Amino acid sequence: MKYSIAHRYSLFLAVITAIVGCCVLLVNLYYLERYASESLDSGQKQLSSIVEKKIIQDAELMANTLASNLDMAVYHDDFSAIEEQLEVLNNENHVLYTYIHNTEGTILHDGTEKLLSYGHPITQHLPLETDQITSLQTEKRAQFIHLAAPIQVGDNTLAILRIGIANEDAERDIRNISSDLERQATRLRDDIIVTSLSFISLLLLIATVLVFIFSQRLLAPIKLMAERCNRYANGENETSFNLKRNDEFGVLGDALDHMRVSVAESQKQISELAYLDPLTHLPNRRMFNEELDSLINWAKQHEDHIAVLFIDLDHFKRVNDVAGHATGDLLLQQVAERLSEILHSVSERVDMPVPENLLLSRLGGDEFVMMIPSYKDNYVLTEIAEKIEQILDEPFTIKGNSYTISASVGITKYPEHADNLTDLIKQADIAMYAAKQSGRKRHRFFEAAMNHEIIHKIKTIEGVREALDQEQFYLAYQPIVDLKSGALIGAEALIRWESPERGNVPPVSFIPLIETTDLIIPLTLWVLRKACEDLSKHILPRDPSFKLSVNISGAAMKESSLCKKIDDILQQYQLPPHRLHLEITETSMVENIEQCSNTLNQWKNSGADIWIDDFGTGYSSLGYLHALPLDGLKIDRTFVSNPSNKHQVIETIVALANALNLETIAEGIETDEQNSYMLTMGSDYGQGYLFSRPVVIDSLLNQMDCAIDYES
């Protein structure tokens, strides 16, 4: 955690507190300052007015006293006595002047020894108007106080004493006092700033610590939650997020706990999908492999035995074909149940090292495997196998219909037959095939000398599956020529298997075998997709009228899913019409003519032409020729190779084709004689070693290029 919320929260609050504190301090200081200056101002004014009043009072008292003392001196013109009295005043610094004048305003005395202004009008020396000569009003002008007091004898006013006093000293004193007060206010303000700042800092520190502690406490549940999340992430799946709190964290904890349970649930589902067969809920091939592997390890450690029973249903395909896949699936579920019952009865007698439900798996299709660890002897295994045969031999009732199948069981044993997973499965499979070969509904223990052919077949099937995965197949193209002109007009795509172990494997050695298994479907689709790709990418750009034939296995015709997938491929490549020929054997068509017609129409609609392969060898029915949307017939090579004694058949076939407006191709033309004969017979096109062996795409493209050069 780079920046803890607690830290940020504390810092944020500290900053806010500091700002608020400083604002309060500033406001307080502002008002303090204002209060100080206002009270200083008003204090100074008040003080000034009080002092001034007092000074005036004192001065008036003094003036009056002096005036009353001067009466006789003035009366007698006793200048020296007057001077003596006034001298006292004049010695004071703040006395500006002293004058005694008569009621006419003539100066009688000016306080000096020489009396220089004697006899002058007082208005010459003082700012007095004529009508103010007898005014006794005390006046304050600027910093000066002007006083007047009457000098009387009885009620008769002899003269007026005028004194001027400067108020400067008092004003200066007041200013000094004010500046003292101001200094004190400044000191007080400084004290307040220092004290307040210290106080704010202290409060800030305390607040920050408290907020930090508070937020730590507040955030403690989040830390706890994070810790539990980490534990959960590290694999402690049972970690509970429930904090047993009634607040928001409690709600969050409950929500996380709910999520944890949901995740666990979906994990379980995912793991079931990965390890369980969705149809029967038995372990699938992957889980079987893992379980068998761990069981082998266990057996190695305990020097114990394991038997692997490979169970394959007989005639299950027929149920699928006849009653449909849904019924087949229900049947498989019932098979699984019955086998589980057997296992249950076995486990009651044998002490199993693993849970019973891990011992029975469905590998796919109609193949089941059962593992029997710690069996006592072969007899026990035989008993189990027989029980399996017996129990699966009993009819299955599905949706009111009764279906009968049987099972063949192959048994192999660890460590007697093999000590590893792969070999054990292979051997059990072989043993099962052996059982099937020997007449179905029986079981066989694996033997090292078991029928080589079976092994070969199995190896072939495994090889084809591997070849599909590892792209060992490729297509060879045998050109088809116009018999009249000899021009190359098309080719037939033929599958080739280049096995790293077995070299070039001829199709005849694996196609018939594959056609008995589900592998025919992916193989057919591969051939079609590859042919369409070559056609659209390489061939049609060179010769837009080129026709490419692809064989569709009859076995494939039975799989409705395959028909759809073929149509999907045709749709995908969007080839021009009549450029792709799908060749189908007569036999496969005849088996379900109605369904076949729909499928073929669909393909035709997608732009493919439909040809019958190996025409004349199957159970031909002229009726279907008319019913199906056919474009041509391929005359089987057996007729071509021995035309002499089959010429009537060939003639009939060609005539039939002409009558039905179908084109014909003669297969297996190897000699000029055959060529000319087929031409004579009226066959349109031919193919065979005479013209070209099947070649790789590059050679075909070369031939096409040559033909084009030749033509041009």
Next chain:
Amino acid sequence: MKNHRPVLQALSGLIIYLFLNALAPFASAQTLVLAQLSDRPKKDYKQLRPMAQYAAEQLSHLGITRGEVKLYSEPEVLIAAIKNGEVDWITETPYTASILVHEANAQPLLIKWKSQQRRYQTLIYTHKDSTINNINDLKGHHIAFEHNTSFSSYFLPRMLLEKAGLSFNRVTRSSDAGAQDKVNYLFSRNEKNNLLWVHKRIVDAGALNDGDWNNPKRVPDSLKKDLKIIYRSDFYPRALELTSPQLAPEIREGLRQLLLGLSSESHTDLLYRYEKTSGFEEPDPSLVDTLKEIYTYRQRYTQ
């Protein structure tokens, strides 16, 4: 019995008086008493005492053991004291001296050069632009004298002007109209007022002695330039030393010799403190006449 008591008392008093008188020469020989009329006793005592003590010391060979100062506020008391023999030596103005000589038989001893003046004269002055140019012009005008005990600024000028034929009328204030055929006079209380009154034309003329007039502190030049002198009197002694008629002649002679022997050079401090005296001299024979004249006029004023 009752009738005899006052007689007995008078007799016994007489006996005591005679006895004391018989002892007097011896008693006065012991203490030399210097006396003066004074309205400022403190100041005057300070001024006289050092001289009294000095003289007593110097005359110890004549049996004098100590010197003493006695001050009197009334001339009559001083006269009585002189007559009683309580006072041996008096220092006074010619005016007071004339009284003491005539009423207490005091004997003039020496002329004292007081306040740096051997003699002085009275000046009568007016404002420079005044129409009064001689003493006869003073008739119908106001003149200010200092006060009624002043010799130079009242007694002497009045005596001289009266001798010249002028008569005087006393007014209390300068604003009083006064008599047209007489010289109207009033008192200015001191020489400062006297000067200012003339200068400010409150009165028409004033009288001061030449000592004050010539002292710039008393009569500053700035004022003096606005004034003019219309009359100067003869010179008169500034002060006199007198002795009691009962003082033994040898002591009187001793004192006379002693004082004459003092000069500003030899006894600066002593003389200065003794009313700023600068020396002593033998009186003229005319002094008697002068004192008599003064005494005569005094009699007229006080009647």
